[in-house]
Amino acid sequence: LLLAMMALDIQPDDEIITTPFTFIATAETIAFLGAKPVFVDIDEQTYNIDASKIEEKITAKTKAIMPVSLYGQPADMEAIQAIANKYNLKVIVDGAQSFGSTYKGKTDSNLGDISTTSFFPAKPLGCFGDGGAVFTNDDELAEKIKSLRMHGQSKRYHHQYIGMGGRMDTIQCGIVDVKLKYYAKDLALRQEVASKYSEKLKMKSEKFILPFVAENVTSAFAQYSIRVQNRDEVQEKLKEKSIPTAVHYPMPLHLQECFSYLGYKKGDFSISEMVSNEIMSLPMNPYLSDDEINYISNTL
CATH class of the missing domain: 3.40.640.10 (Type I PLP-dependent aspartate aminotransferase-like (Major domain))
Incomplete structure (x- = not known):
């Protein structure tokens, strides 16, 4: 950059x-x-x-x-x-x-x-x-x-x-x-993993918001991120079942201390703030097995 x-x-x-x-x-x-x-x-x-x-x-x-x-x-x-x-x-x-x-x-x-x-x-x-x-x-x-x-x-x-x-x-x-040399295959596998997650989770989609990929776009699925209302509690429960999660990202940049000189305040970017409170990334890599995807999805 x-x-x-x-x-x-x-x-x-x-x-x-x-x-x-x-x-x-x-x-x-x-x-x-x-x-x-x-x-x-x-x-x-x-x-x-x-x-x-x-x-x-x-x-x-x-x-x-x-x-x-x-x-x-x-x-x-x-x-x-x-x-x-x-x-x-x-x-x-x-x-x-x-x-x-x-x-x-x-x-x-x-x-x-x-x-x-x-x-x-x-x-x-x-x-x-x-x-x-x-x-x-x-x-x-x-x-x-x-x-x-x-x-x-x-x-x-x-x-x-x-x-x-x-x-x-x-x-x-x-x-x-x-x-x-193997990246095209890895990308295809990532998209396959994402599709399997979405297929498994869409039946419970009233509980959380699944990733959305726009028309005419393909995603590299660096993360598979969902939104949940009670994120901290869900993360803790998943951790008890040996399922790691991550938050990308818990605080938008306009609220970070290092950018306080820009003069932004809470409420300036309401969608970013809302998403940062709800977003949670599930395990994602090209080599997740069907058993692992099922276990993560069922536990969630």
Whole structure:
């Protein structure tokens, strides 16, 4: 994300519109460059940024829109791109959880001006440590990003830009290189696991809200997240039955202490706040067996 914004020459006091319902890195990197994260509430079904609320947040300082493909599903990119085109803004996709997903037949790595992903071990395509990738179809941006990730070098010891050490460790590259060969199969298995969960759980859907995948979109299903009213109690009961769960994410970014300087308050983004109180992720990986899915579903 830093490389993407540096390549687009994001400056202090520039504004970037994004979602408050995401991992801290989305807005943290914006603030790290001295720019200002401007939050827009989420869609209640997909949990991604609500494109219909973006335009009203655009100012003379707005330089980019940063949608997040939460839980593995791209946002409403057609609407977002139309707004960006109208106001001459850049689009940076935070695809940390969505590598391999599609939007209207196009892979998420082809969306926006620059798309990013993460290879952190918990992600659908994970290495054994830290790693990630930046994607763009703009040759000029690609060359600039290559330079920025090597301390702004144009050639050895000649530095055209202020850059960073942004290269993946060789061992992590080797791991991703091998796992990539099996990734299409893993993605298909993830979608199969999600379908089995939904099939088992839909009979009890009055008790909780199941994941929703928009039309013309495929999800990488980084997580299989449901919403329940009494989350803490449910998590405790599942834990007693040796079923681990996680909450992605328990507090929206606009309520985090580190962003108090932005002046947001409770109630500013009601959907994000509601979802953060109800969301819960069930075990999800390509290799969950039918017995495990049945046990988790029946226990839930």
